[in-house]
Amino acid sequence: MANNITRRQVMIGGLAVAAPLAALGAVGCGDDDDSAAAATSGSQDHAAETTAAVEAGPVVAPRAPHTPFPAEAPPRSTTRVHTIEFEVDEHLLEIAPDRTMLAWTFNEPGEPGRIPGPVVRVTEGDRVDFTLRNTGTLQHSMDFHAAKISWSRHYGPVDVGETATFSFTAKIPGVFMYHCGVPPVLLHIGQGQQGTIIVDPADESLLPPAREFVIVQTDLYPGKNGEISDFAQLEAATPELVVFNGYASQYTGKDALKIKKGERVRVFVQNAGPSRWSAFHVIGALFDRVFLEGIYPENLTRGSQTLNLSPSQGAVVEFTVEEEGTYPFVSHDFHDATKGALGLFTTNGEST
Ligand SMILES: [Cu+2]
Incomplete structure (x- = not known):
C-alpha cells in the first residue's frame, strides 16, 4: 500500500518546540489509496467473501454527525x-x-x-x-x-x-x-x-474516590467510503488512524476532558488494537498509581511516565495535576499520536 503519511496530511508538528496546543489536535485525512490489494491467502479469501457479502448490501449513510464518545466512566455497579x-x-x-x-x-x-x-x-x-x-x-x-x-x-x-x-x-x-x-x-x-x-x-x-475516565485505543484501517476495512493494511498493521474512543483527536478544543487541579484522576485504559501497541502518556503528569493487568495490591506500581499495553491489555492509571492548565494525553508512540491517538485534559475548560 502507498505511504499513508504522505497522503493523509496528518499534522501534529511542533510538539518538541512547544507549538500551540491546538496544533496537536489537527488531524485530517487525504484521499484513499487506489491500489487495494487482492486477497490471496486463506484468511484473505474469507475477508474477500466477507467484502462481497457486505458490498452486496445497501450502503447506509451516517445516521448522525459525530458526537464525542462519553469518556466519563460509568459509576461502580450496585447490583451483583x-x-x-x-x-x-x-x-x-x-x-x-x-x-x-x-x-x-x-x-x-x-x-x-x-x-x-x-x-x-x-x-x-x-x-x-x-x-x-x-x-x-x-x-x-x-x-x-x-x-x-x-x-x-x-x-x-x-x-x-x-x-x-x-x-x-x-x-x-x-x-x-x-x-x-x-x-x-x-x-x-x-x-x-x-x-x-x-x-x-x-x-x-x-480505588478511592476520583474523577474517572475510560480511554480505549483502536487502530483503524478504513476502506474507501462505504467499504469494509482494507485487509492488506490490516495484515501489514499500517493503520490510517489510531484513535481514542473511536474518533481521531476527539477530546480537543471544546471537547477537552475537564479535570481539576489537585483532584485525583483515574483512567481505565484499554488497548483494543487489533494490532498496534499503546504507550499511554499524559504530558505534564506522572502516574502515581498504576494497576497493570489486575487490580490487586501486588500489581500496584508507583511512579510511571508511560503505560505500555499490548493489544488487548488494560490497566488503571491515576494522577493529580499540580498546576492549572492543559495536559495532552497521547500514545507516546508518536507514529500513532500523529494518526489521532491524542486528546487533552484541561483544568479550565480552555485547551489552547
Ligand atoms: Cu464479528
Missing part, C-alpha cells in the same frame, strides 16, 4: 447480577473529520453502535448474564477476556438472526477487552467489534 444484551450494527460511522468507515459494532438494544462498544462495569464476584443478538448480516460472536469459560462452548459464531447466551462470574478485577472472535478476527476487531469491561475490586479501598 448484570443482564447485558448486545446487538450488532453494521453501518457507516464517522471516525475523523470528513472520514467515515463501514463499521461493525456492538450496541445495547435501541442505542447507536459505536467504536468502542458500550463500557461495561461490574464488581469482582458479580455474575454477568450475556446475550448476543446477531442483527447484522454476517456471523459474529463475543469473547469476554474477563471471563474464565470455555471458548469452544460459548464463543462460537452466531448466525445471522440468531441469539446466543452465556453467563460468567467476573472473578478477577481489572480492565478487560471484549471482542468478536469470528475469523478473521483481525477483520472483525478492526471493523470495530471491541470494547471494555471494567471489573472493580471488591475491596473499594483499592
Whole structure:
C-alpha cells in the first residue's frame, strides 16, 4: 500500500518546540489509496467473501454527525447480577473529520453502535448474564477476556438472526477487552467489534474516590467510503488512524476532558488494537498509581511516565495535576499520536 503519511496530511508538528496546543489536535485525512490489494491467502479469501457479502448490501449513510464518545466512566455497579444484551450494527460511522468507515459494532438494544462498544462495569464476584443478538448480516460472536469459560462452548459464531447466551462470574478485577472472535478476527476487531469491561475490586479501598475516565485505543484501517476495512493494511498493521474512543483527536478544543487541579484522576485504559501497541502518556503528569493487568495490591506500581499495553491489555492509571492548565494525553508512540491517538485534559475548560 502507498505511504499513508504522505497522503493523509496528518499534522501534529511542533510538539518538541512547544507549538500551540491546538496544533496537536489537527488531524485530517487525504484521499484513499487506489491500489487495494487482492486477497490471496486463506484468511484473505474469507475477508474477500466477507467484502462481497457486505458490498452486496445497501450502503447506509451516517445516521448522525459525530458526537464525542462519553469518556466519563460509568459509576461502580450496585447490583451483583448484570443482564447485558448486545446487538450488532453494521453501518457507516464517522471516525475523523470528513472520514467515515463501514463499521461493525456492538450496541445495547435501541442505542447507536459505536467504536468502542458500550463500557461495561461490574464488581469482582458479580455474575454477568450475556446475550448476543446477531442483527447484522454476517456471523459474529463475543469473547469476554474477563471471563474464565470455555471458548469452544460459548464463543462460537452466531448466525445471522440468531441469539446466543452465556453467563460468567467476573472473578478477577481489572480492565478487560471484549471482542468478536469470528475469523478473521483481525477483520472483525478492526471493523470495530471491541470494547471494555471494567471489573472493580471488591475491596473499594483499592480505588478511592476520583474523577474517572475510560480511554480505549483502536487502530483503524478504513476502506474507501462505504467499504469494509482494507485487509492488506490490516495484515501489514499500517493503520490510517489510531484513535481514542473511536474518533481521531476527539477530546480537543471544546471537547477537552475537564479535570481539576489537585483532584485525583483515574483512567481505565484499554488497548483494543487489533494490532498496534499503546504507550499511554499524559504530558505534564506522572502516574502515581498504576494497576497493570489486575487490580490487586501486588500489581500496584508507583511512579510511571508511560503505560505500555499490548493489544488487548488494560490497566488503571491515576494522577493529580499540580498546576492549572492543559495536559495532552497521547500514545507516546508518536507514529500513532500523529494518526489521532491524542486528546487533552484541561483544568479550565480552555485547551489552547
Ligand atoms: Cu464479528
